[in-house]
Amino acid sequence: MDLITDAGIKKKSFELYFNGGSIWCEHLYGMGGFKDKVTEKFLSDSKIFSKPSVTSYMIINIDKTTIDDEIISCIVNEIISSHKHFMKISFVGVKKCRDRVAFREIQNITGCLVIFYDDFEKAKQCTLPEKTTDTN
Secondary structure (H helix, E strand, C coil): CCHHHHHHHHCCCEEEEECCEEEEEEECCCCECCHHHHHHHHHHHHHHHCCCCCCCEEEEECCCECCCHHHHHHHHHHHHHCCCCCCEEEEECCCCHHHHHHHCHHHHHHCCEEEEECCHHHHHHHHCCCCCCCCC
C-alpha cells in the first residue's frame, strides 16, 4: 500500500460549512483497489449522513479509487435504502460513462439530483451555490 492509498483509507468524511449551508463530504478518495475498505467506510459513514440532522447535500469524492460493480451497488443501495431525502449528490472522479449511468439510478429512484465533476472545488461550488440576496 502506498502513502496516498494509506492516507485515503484514513481520511475522515465530514460536514463542510460552505456558502451559508453545509455539505456532507464523503471521502473515498485515493483508496485504490481496496474495495472492502471502500464499502466498509461508506457503510460506516452512512450511519452518520443518513441522520435527519445531517445536511441533504452530499459530495462523494471517489477519485483515484477503483470503481467496480460491487462499490457502485453498495453506494446506490445504501443511499436509496436510507430513505433520506437528499437534495443533490455530486460525485467527483467517476469517469466511465457506464459508472455514471449506474450512479444515476439514485436520481431515477429518489428524485435527488445527481451530478458528476472532475474537480472537488467545482463540485463544492455547484452542489451548494452561493446564496444571492435580492436587493429589490
